[in-house]
Amino acid sequence: EAQVTQNPRYLITVTGKKLTVTCSQNMNHEYMSWYRQDPGLGLRQIYYSMNVEVTDKGDVPEGYKVSRKEKRNFPLILESPSPNQTSLYFCASSLSTRGPYGYTFGSGTRLTVV
Amino acid sequence: DAKTTQPNSMESNEEEPVHLPCNHSTISGTDYIHWYRQLPSQGPEYVIHGLTSNVNNRMASLAIAEDRKSSTLILHRATLRDAAVYYCILTGTASKLTFGTGTRLQVTL
Numbered sequence: 001e002a003q004v005t006q007n008p009r010y011l012i013t014v015t016g017k018k019l020t021v022t023c024s025q026n027m028n029h030e031y032m033s034w035y036r037q038d039p040g041l042g043l044r045q046i047y048y049s050m051n052v053e054v055t056d057k058g059d060v061p062e063g064y065k066v067s068r069k070e071k072r073n074f075p076l077i078l079e080s081p082s083p084n085q086t087s088l089y090f091c092a093s094s095l096s097t098r099g100p101y102g103y104t105f106g107s108g109t110r111l112t113v114v
Numbered sequence: 115d116a117k118t119t120q121p122n123s124m125e126s127n128e129e130e131p132v133h134l135p136c137n138h139s140t141i142s143g144t145d146y147i148h149w150y151r152q153l154p155s156q157g158p159e160y161v162i163h164g165l166t167s168n169v170n171n172r173m174a175s176l177a178i179a180e181d182r183k184s185s186t187l188i189l190h191r192a193t194l195r196d197a198a199v200y201y202c203i204l205t206g207t208a209s210k211l212t213f214g215t216g217t218r219l220q221v222t223l
Contacts, residue, residue, distance in 0.1 A: 107157050
Protein backbone atom coordinates (compact mmCIF):
# COMPACT_ATOMS: atom_id res chain seq x y z
CA GLU A 1 0.00 0.00 0.00
CA ALA A 2 1.29 3.44 -0.97
CA GLN A 3 1.81 5.40 2.20
CA VAL A 4 3.75 7.85 4.31
CA THR A 5 4.72 6.41 7.68
CA GLN A 6 5.53 8.59 10.65
CA ASN A 7 6.82 7.45 13.99
CA PRO A 8 6.05 7.82 16.77
CA ARG A 9 2.34 8.71 16.76
CA TYR A 10 2.54 10.22 20.21
CA LEU A 11 5.53 11.58 22.11
CA ILE A 12 5.89 13.37 25.41
CA THR A 13 9.33 14.73 26.15
CA VAL A 14 11.08 17.24 28.37
CA THR A 15 12.53 20.58 27.39
CA GLY A 16 16.00 20.27 25.88
CA LYS A 17 16.03 16.54 25.22
CA LYS A 18 16.88 15.93 21.58
CA LEU A 19 14.37 13.94 19.60
CA THR A 20 13.79 12.71 16.07
CA VAL A 21 10.48 12.08 14.35
CA THR A 22 10.90 9.69 11.45
CA CYS A 23 9.09 9.85 8.11
CA SER A 24 9.29 7.27 5.36
CA GLN A 25 7.47 6.95 2.03
CA ASN A 26 7.28 3.96 -0.32
CA MET A 27 6.15 5.76 -3.49
CA ASN A 28 9.55 6.85 -4.83
CA HIS A 29 8.46 10.47 -4.43
CA GLU A 30 11.08 13.14 -4.96
CA TYR A 31 9.40 15.79 -2.84
CA MET A 32 8.91 15.53 0.92
CA SER A 33 7.83 18.09 3.48
CA TRP A 34 7.05 18.64 7.16
CA TYR A 35 4.08 20.62 8.47
CA ARG A 36 2.94 21.50 11.92
CA GLN A 37 -0.67 22.12 12.84
CA ASP A 38 -1.75 24.34 15.70
CA PRO A 39 -5.24 25.50 16.73
CA GLY A 40 -6.09 28.78 15.09
CA LEU A 41 -2.94 28.77 12.96
CA GLY A 42 -3.71 25.89 10.63
CA LEU A 43 -1.07 23.87 8.81
CA ARG A 44 2.29 25.56 8.32
CA GLN A 45 5.29 24.22 6.46
CA ILE A 46 8.49 23.68 8.48
CA TYR A 47 10.97 22.29 5.94
CA TYR A 48 10.83 20.67 2.55
CA SER A 49 13.08 18.63 0.29
CA MET A 50 12.94 18.58 -3.49
CA ASN A 51 15.25 15.57 -3.73
CA VAL A 52 18.06 13.69 -1.98
CA GLU A 53 20.51 16.07 -0.28
CA VAL A 54 18.31 19.08 -1.22
CA THR A 55 16.44 20.69 1.67
CA ASP A 56 15.07 24.15 2.27
CA LYS A 57 13.27 26.15 4.92
CA GLY A 58 9.53 26.54 4.96
CA ASP A 59 7.55 29.14 6.87
CA VAL A 60 8.45 28.12 10.43
CA PRO A 61 11.88 26.41 10.44
CA GLU A 62 13.26 27.81 13.73
CA GLY A 63 14.18 25.08 16.19
CA TYR A 64 14.04 22.26 13.63
CA LYS A 65 16.50 20.41 11.44
CA VAL A 66 15.97 17.90 8.66
CA SER A 67 18.07 15.65 6.50
CA ARG A 68 17.45 13.77 3.25
CA LYS A 69 20.16 11.17 2.81
CA GLU A 70 17.89 8.69 1.04
CA LYS A 71 14.88 9.29 -1.15
CA ARG A 72 12.44 7.46 1.08
CA ASN A 73 13.33 9.02 4.45
CA PHE A 74 12.97 12.57 5.74
CA PRO A 75 13.46 12.77 9.51
CA LEU A 76 12.56 15.85 11.54
CA ILE A 77 15.05 16.65 14.30
CA LEU A 78 14.42 18.82 17.33
CA GLU A 79 17.84 19.33 18.90
CA SER A 80 16.58 21.20 21.96
CA PRO A 81 12.78 21.02 22.10
CA SER A 82 10.86 23.76 23.84
CA PRO A 83 7.21 23.91 24.97
CA ASN A 84 6.28 26.11 22.00
CA GLN A 85 7.07 23.16 19.75
CA THR A 86 4.18 21.23 21.28
CA SER A 87 2.09 20.57 18.20
CA LEU A 88 0.70 18.04 15.75
CA TYR A 89 3.23 17.24 13.03
CA PHE A 90 2.59 15.85 9.55
CA CYS A 91 4.99 14.58 6.95
CA ALA A 92 3.94 14.68 3.29
CA SER A 93 5.35 13.49 -0.01
CA SER A 94 4.60 14.04 -3.69
CA LEU A 95 6.01 13.22 -7.11
CA SER A 96 6.40 16.92 -7.71
CA THR A 97 5.17 20.23 -6.33
CA ARG A 98 4.11 21.43 -9.75
CA GLY A 99 0.74 21.00 -11.25
CA PRO A 100 -1.43 17.95 -10.97
CA TYR A 101 0.42 15.83 -8.46
CA GLY A 102 -1.30 15.17 -5.18
CA TYR A 103 0.35 15.02 -1.80
CA THR A 104 0.20 12.01 0.50
CA PHE A 105 0.27 12.78 4.20
CA GLY A 106 1.26 10.66 7.15
CA SER A 107 -1.07 10.04 10.08
CA GLY A 108 0.63 12.59 12.26
CA THR A 109 2.82 12.79 15.36
CA ARG A 110 1.41 14.51 18.41
CA LEU A 111 4.33 15.99 20.31
CA THR A 112 4.12 17.41 23.82
CA VAL A 113 7.13 19.19 25.29
CA VAL A 114 6.95 19.81 29.04
CA ASP B 115 0.46 32.16 -4.04
CA ALA B 116 -3.05 32.76 -5.26
CA LYS B 117 -5.59 32.78 -2.44
CA THR B 118 -8.76 30.80 -2.00
CA THR B 119 -11.88 31.72 -0.03
CA GLN B 120 -14.20 29.13 1.49
CA PRO B 121 -17.10 29.31 3.93
CA ASN B 122 -16.05 28.48 7.47
CA SER B 123 -18.65 25.80 7.95
CA MET B 124 -21.49 23.95 6.27
CA GLU B 125 -24.06 21.43 7.37
CA SER B 126 -25.64 18.58 5.50
CA ASN B 127 -28.03 15.76 6.18
CA GLU B 128 -26.81 12.25 5.64
CA GLU B 129 -27.54 10.80 2.19
CA GLU B 130 -28.00 14.30 0.74
CA PRO B 131 -25.65 15.88 -1.83
CA VAL B 132 -23.24 18.52 -0.57
CA HIS B 133 -21.82 21.37 -2.62
CA LEU B 134 -18.71 22.96 -1.11
CA PRO B 135 -17.80 26.24 -2.83
CA CYS B 136 -14.39 27.83 -3.28
CA ASN B 137 -13.51 31.20 -4.75
CA HIS B 138 -10.11 31.76 -6.33
CA SER B 139 -10.44 34.94 -8.35
CA THR B 140 -6.65 35.47 -8.70
CA ILE B 141 -5.95 32.00 -10.11
CA SER B 142 -3.28 31.89 -12.77
CA GLY B 143 -3.35 29.87 -15.95
CA THR B 144 -1.00 27.19 -14.62
CA ASP B 145 -2.66 26.69 -11.22
CA TYR B 146 -4.37 23.40 -10.61
CA ILE B 147 -7.30 23.34 -8.19
CA HIS B 148 -6.82 20.68 -5.52
CA TRP B 149 -9.15 19.61 -2.75
CA TYR B 150 -8.03 17.88 0.41
CA ARG B 151 -9.95 16.89 3.48
CA GLN B 152 -8.87 16.29 7.03
CA LEU B 153 -10.85 13.96 9.22
CA PRO B 154 -10.57 14.38 12.99
CA SER B 155 -7.15 13.29 14.31
CA GLN B 156 -5.87 12.36 10.85
CA GLY B 157 -3.57 13.83 8.24
CA PRO B 158 -4.98 15.68 5.23
CA GLU B 159 -6.19 13.37 2.48
CA TYR B 160 -6.22 14.12 -1.24
CA VAL B 161 -9.74 14.23 -2.66
CA ILE B 162 -9.63 15.48 -6.23
CA HIS B 163 -7.98 17.98 -8.53
CA GLY B 164 -8.66 19.68 -11.85
CA LEU B 165 -7.40 22.33 -14.22
CA THR B 166 -10.22 23.45 -16.51
CA SER B 167 -12.69 20.64 -17.01
CA ASN B 168 -15.03 19.07 -14.49
CA VAL B 169 -13.64 15.93 -12.89
CA ASN B 170 -15.14 12.87 -11.26
CA ASN B 171 -13.58 10.19 -9.12
CA ARG B 172 -14.81 7.64 -6.62
CA MET B 173 -14.80 10.15 -3.78
CA ALA B 174 -16.31 13.26 -5.32
CA SER B 175 -16.84 15.50 -8.32
CA LEU B 176 -15.20 18.83 -9.02
CA ALA B 177 -17.06 21.47 -10.99
CA ILE B 178 -14.88 24.31 -12.27
CA ALA B 179 -16.37 27.58 -13.47
CA GLU B 180 -15.68 28.52 -17.07
CA ASP B 181 -13.55 31.50 -16.01
CA ARG B 182 -11.83 29.29 -13.38
CA LYS B 183 -12.41 31.87 -10.68
CA SER B 184 -14.44 29.47 -8.60
CA SER B 185 -15.00 25.77 -8.14
CA THR B 186 -17.33 23.47 -6.25
CA LEU B 187 -16.57 20.15 -4.64
CA ILE B 188 -19.59 17.88 -4.83
CA LEU B 189 -20.15 14.95 -2.50
CA HIS B 190 -23.03 13.11 -4.09
CA ARG B 191 -24.35 11.42 -0.93
CA ALA B 192 -22.87 12.66 2.30
CA THR B 193 -22.26 10.13 5.04
CA LEU B 194 -21.20 10.61 8.63
CA ARG B 195 -17.70 9.58 7.57
CA ASP B 196 -17.52 12.64 5.33
CA ALA B 197 -17.57 15.00 8.31
CA ALA B 198 -14.21 16.75 8.01
CA VAL B 199 -12.49 20.02 7.18
CA TYR B 200 -12.28 20.47 3.42
CA TYR B 201 -9.48 22.55 1.93
CA CYS B 202 -9.43 24.08 -1.53
CA ILE B 203 -5.83 24.74 -2.61
CA LEU B 204 -4.21 26.08 -5.75
CA THR B 205 -0.98 24.43 -6.83
CA GLY B 206 1.22 26.19 -9.35
CA THR B 207 4.95 26.27 -8.96
CA ALA B 208 5.16 26.84 -5.20
CA SER B 209 7.17 24.43 -3.05
CA LYS B 210 4.30 23.76 -0.69
CA LEU B 211 0.59 23.43 -0.24
CA THR B 212 -0.80 26.58 1.39
CA PHE B 213 -3.69 25.58 3.60
CA GLY B 214 -6.34 28.14 4.46
CA THR B 215 -8.91 27.62 7.17
CA GLY B 216 -11.07 25.37 5.01
CA THR B 217 -14.74 24.49 5.39
CA ARG B 218 -15.81 22.37 8.33
CA LEU B 219 -18.53 20.04 7.08
CA GLN B 220 -20.97 18.71 9.62
CA VAL B 221 -23.14 15.76 8.60
CA THR B 222 -26.21 14.92 10.62
CA LEU B 223 -28.59 11.99 10.61
